[in-house]
Amino acid sequence: MNCDRFEEELEKPGSWQTTQTDDDFTRHRSECPICQKKFAEYARLSELLKSDAPPMPDDSYWAVFPALVRERIESRKGRPIWKPALVWGSGLAALLLVAGIFLFQRSPKPDLQKMTAVEAFDYLSASNGTGGISLPEMTLTSYAVQAEDELISKNEVDELVYNLTEEQLKELEERLKSFKL
Amino acid sequence: MTAGEDRELVARFKSGDQGAFNQLVRLYQKKVYLVAFRMVRDEEEAKDLTQEVFVKMYGALKDFRGEASVFTWAYRATVNLAINQIRRKKIISWVPLLEAEEKPMEEKEGLSEHETSALRKAIAEAVKKLPPKQRAIFILRHYDELSNEEIAKIVGKSVGGVKANYFQALQKMKKHLAPWKSVVTGSVDYELR
Numbered sequence: 001m002n003c004d005r006f007e008e009e010l011e012k013p014g015s016w017q018t019t020q021t022d023d024d025f026t027r028h029r030s031e032c033p034i035c036q037k038k039f040a041e042y043a044r045l046s047e048l049l050k051s052d053a054p055p056m057p058d059d060s061y062w063a064v065f066p067a068l069v070r071e072r073i074e075s076r077k078g079r080p081i082w083k084p085a086l087v088w089g090s091g092l093a094a095l096l097l098v099a100g101i102f103l104f105q106r107s108p109k110p111d112l113q114k115m116t117a118v119e120a121f122d123y124l125s126a127s128n129g130t131g132g133i134s135l136p137e138m139t140l141t142s143y144a145v146q147a148e149d150e151l152i153s154k155n156e157v158d159e160l161v162y163n164l165t166e167e168q169l170k171e172l173e174e175r176l177k178s179f180k181l
Numbered sequence: 182m183t184a185g186e187d188r189e190l191v192a193r194f195k196s197g198d199q200g201a202f203n204q205l206v207r208l209y210q211k212k213v214y215l216v217a218f219r220m221v222r223d224e225e226e227a228k229d230l231t232q233e234v235f236v237k238m239y240g241a242l243k244d245f246r247g248e249a250s251v252f253t254w255a256y257r258a259t260v261n262l263a264i265n266q267i268r269r270k271k272i273i274s275w276v277p278l279l280e281a282e283e284k285p286m287e288e289k290e291g292l293s294e295h296e297t298s299a300l301r302k303a304i305a306e307a308v309k310k311l312p313p314k315q316r317a318i319f320i321l322r323h324y325d326e327l328s329n330e331e332i333a334k335i336v337g338k339s340v341g342g343v344k345a346n347y348f349q350a351l352q353k354m355k356k357h358l359a360p361w362k363s364v365v366t367g368s369v370d371y372e373l374r
Contacts, residue, residue: 066210069236069239
C-alpha cells in the first residue's frame with residue numbers, strides 16, 4: 001500500500017468532486033479502504049463548504065464599481081484650495097469652532113485627554129446623540145490605521161506587501177493600549 | 182484572461198489609457214471580493230476591502246515590471262489587507278463593536294431555514310478559528326483551487342509551508358464541522374450547535 005504517494009492528490013479540492021484524476025490514483029482509491037475513507041471525509045467536507053455561498057452584491061453594484069474605485073482614488077489625491085466648496089467649508093468650520101468655544105465655556109466638560117478610550121467611550125455614548133455610532137471607536141480605529149501605516153512605511157518592501165513584523169505588531173499593540181483621546 | 186493580456190492592459194494604462202485600468206478592475210473585482218469576504222466574513226467590510234485593493238493597485242501599477250502577474254498581485258494585496266484588517270479588529274476588540282448582521286444564505290436541499298443558517302454560522306466560526314495566514318491558504322486552495330506554487334507566491338511562504346498549512350487547516354475544518362458531517366449524508370443523527 002503506497003498511500004503517501006496519493007496523499008496530496010486526495011487533498012486536492014478538485015479530486016473530491018471529479019473522477020478526472022490520474023489512473024493510478026483512481027485505481028488505488030478503489031482498492032485502498034484507508035484512502036476510500038479519507039476521500040469520503042473530504043468529499044463530505046467539500047459538500048458542507050459548498051453551502052457557504054457568500055452574499056454577492058448585485059450587477060448594478062459591479063457596474064459602478066470601477067467608478068467607486070476612481071472616486072476613492074480622487075478623494076485621496078487632495079483638492080485645489082480655490083474650490084468654492086472648500087471656501088464654504090472653511091467658513092462653516094470657523095463658525096462651528098466659535099460656537100463650540102462659546103458652548104464649552106458655558107458648561108465645562110470632563111477632560112477627555114485624561115480619560116482612557118473606554119472611559120471616554122462610555123462618557124460620549126451617554127452624552128452625544130450619534131445614533132449608535134461610537135465616536136471613540138471611530139477615533140481609535142483611525143488612530144490604529146494611522147499608527148499601522150506609520151509602522152509599515154518603515155518597511156522597505158514591495159508596495160503591495162503590508163504585513164507588520166512581529167515586533168511592529170507588538171509596538172502597535174503597545175501604542176493602542178496607551179492610546180488616549 | 183492570460184498573463185499576456187494582463188500585461189497588455191498594464192502597458193496601455195502606463196501609457197495613459199485610463200480605460201485599461203477600468204478593464205482590469207472589471208476583470209478581477211468579483212474574484213477579489215469573494216476572497217475578501219471569505220477572509221473577513223462581512224459583506225460591507227469585503228466591499229470596502231475590494232475597493233482598497235484596486236486603489237493600492239492603481240498606485241502600484243505605475244511601477245509594475247511584470248515579474249508577477251496582475252492576478253497574483255491582486256490576490257496578494259487582498260490577502261494582506263484582509264490579514265491586517267483581522268489583526269486590527271483583534272487588537273481593538275476591547276472597544277465595543279457592532280455584531281455583523283447575519284446574511285441569509287441559499288437554502289441547502291433537505292435542510293430547514295434554521296438548520297441552513299446554523300450550518301452557515303458553523304462554517305463561518307470554523308473559518309474564523311483558523312489563524313489569518315492559514316485561513317488565506319485554505320480559501321485560496323479550496324475555493325479558488327489555486328496551485329500550491331501560486332499560493333506560495335501570494336502569501337510569501339514556501340511551497341512546503343503552504344502544503345503543511347493547508348493540511349492543518351483541512352484537519353481543523355473537519356474537526357470543527359464534525360457535528361455536521363451526517364447532515365450531508367442524509368442521516369438524521371446530527372445535532373445543531
